[in-house]
Amino acid sequence: MCVQYSQICSFTKKGGSAESKKQKAKNRGQRTEGKEQNAFQTNKEKDMFQKKMLVSLVLVFFCITSVHAYNTHGVYWPVSSVSYDAHTMSSSWKSAVAYGSGKWEYPADFDWRSNDGSVNDVYLYDIDGRGGVYAYVSHWTLNSWITKIRIRFDVGESWYTGSSTPSSTRLDARSIATHEFGHGMGVAHTQSYRCGSSVSEFSRPTMCATYAYGKTYFRTLENDDENAVEHLYDTLSFIPALEGASQTEAGEEIRFDFVYETLTKEERAKRALAVLHGYVVGISETRFNQDSGEYWEDVSEDGETMYTAIPYYEVDVELVDILSGDTSRFRKTVTLTVIGEQEETSLSLGDELVAYVRDAPFVWRGDTSHSVIMPMSDPLFSLLSRRDDGLYRELDLKDAEIGFSLQSLTQEAMRPQAGVDE
Numbered sequence: 330m331c332v333q334y335s336q337i338c339s340f341t342k343k344g345g346s347a348e349s350k351k352q353k354a355k356n357r358g359q360r361t362e363g364k365e366q367n368a369f370q371t372n373k374e375k376d377m378f379q380k381k382m383l384v385s386l387v388l389v390f391f392c393i394t395s396v397h398a399y400n401t402h403g404v405y406w407p408v409s410s411v412s413y414d415a416h417t418m419s420s421s422w423k424s425a426v427a428y429g430s431g432k433w434e435y436p437a438d439f440d441w442r443s444n445d446g447s448v449n450d451v452y453l454y455d456i457d458g459r460g461g462v463y464a465y466v467s468h469w470t471l472n473s474w475i476t477k478i479r480i481r482f483d484v485g486e487s488w489y490t491g492s493s494t495p496s497s498t499r500l501d502a503r504s505i506a507t508h509e510f511g512h513g514m515g516v517a518h519t520q521s522y523r524c525g526s527s528v529s530e531f532s533r534p535t536m537c538a539t540y541a542y543g544k545t546y547f548r549t550l551e552n553d554d555e556n557a558v559e560h561l562y563d564t565l566s567f568i569p570a571l572e573g574a575s576q577t578e579a580g581e582e583i584r585f586d587f588v589y590e591t592l593t594k595e596e597r598a599k600r601a602l603a604v605l606h607g608y609v610v611g612i613s614e615t616r617f618n619q620d621s622g623e624y625w626e627d628v629s630e631d632g633e634t635m636y637t638a639i640p641y642y643e644v645d646v647e648l649v650d651i652l653s654g655d656t657s658r659f660r661k662t663v664t665l666t667v668i669g670e671q672e673e674t675s676l677s678l679g680d681e682l683v684a685y686v687r688d689a690p691f692v693w694r695g696d697t698s699h700s701v702i703m704p705m706s707d708p709l710f711s712l713l714s715r716r717d718d719g720l721y722r723e724l725d726l727k728d729a730e731i732g733f734s735l736q737s738l739t740q741e742a743m744r745p746q747a748g749v750d751e
């Protein structure tokens with residue numbers, strides 16, 4: 330057991346703190362000593378050994394807590410200085426954006442500069458109304474290089490752009506800007522076990538996938554965030570001439586990262602338009618938000634900012650029953666619109682689901698929106714699938730983790746306050 334943990338520990342990034350390295354070395358020493366003790370001559374020796382084992386286990390515990398939880402896209406800017414264009418934003422928004430970009434400069438030894446001529450547009454525009462997706466980054470890559478990014482903040486949120494603390498009804502722009510520029514550096518979302526309610530907010534990494542109104546803890550990077558960019562940028566030799574040079578090259582790929590509203594289990598049940606129970610009978614291909622479903626880009630009136638397509642897919646759920654909500658609103662089959670790429674879903678045809686859903690105005694090409702039914706928030710946390718033991722779990726949870734019976738989910742959904750709260 331000790332050995333296994335130590336092996337896990339050896340995956341700790343080279344960027345890990347000196348302290349954790351020391352602990353690792355100590356721990357290794359303890360382990361060797363332990364192995365050499367095959368037989369105990371006296372009770373005193375046995376006692377000593379047990380004490381050492383205890384110390385060793387404590388060290389192993391510290392060691393485990395230093396295991397990294399970050400993920401990267403394995404792509405990076407091949408230059409050490411990149412500009413962005415936030416010229417359509419207010420000055421208070423520009424400050425928030427400068428704050429967010431600046432947070433990554435030190436750990437990555439990198440420079441973000443504001444330049445109204447940059448193709449890396451940062452702007453406010455519709456996404457999906459209040460809640461759901463707060464913001465997203467699209468980034469274009471060629472091989473391992475990021476060649477271009479765009480960051481869009483959802484105009485449907487109630488933003489707080491100041492530098493003090495937002496009220497519980499406002500969403501902190503500095504926090505979300507910091508998160509988005511992490512994607513802009515090539516960092517992906519942190520593994521969800523580091524982001525749940527069991528982790529105190531102030532030690533949750535900035536690259537966790539969900540966030541709540543009234544919070545500021547994404548403003549400061551955690552070690553895990555810093556290790557992620559150090560991992561991406563530490564050993565690079567930059568190629569100074571490349572910025573912006575490869576934008577039209579063949580083979581360029583585009584990728585999207587969305588940050589969603591955090592909802593507790595109770596909030597999810599209380600605020601849902603409806604809680605649906607049924608089977609997945611259809612999963613569409615990835616489409617983009619225009620009638621043809623093709624990828625698109627539009628230039629704004631000033632000829633500078635590019636509005637780009639948002640990927641989505643549709644999940645058809647044939648209803649068995651409705652645990653809460655207005656039953657007259659839904660037909661036998663409900664189509665859920667899920668923002669993101671279908672290739673990334675962990676849903677399969679035939680899955681039995683409990684789905685927490687909301688009404689959302691999904692932005693459509695040409696300044697319009699479509700009224701759709703979406704999962705309440707991140708589909709991983711708003712859709713629960715039935716597993717072999719008959720219990721329902723969030724999509725990212727393994728079978729061994731805590732699950733809920735249909736009965737308990739029904740009781741929770743039926744509580745008197747369900748559906749009436751704003």
Ligand SMILES: [Zn+2]
Pocket residue numbers: 508512518537538586587588
């Ligand atoms: Zn994100």
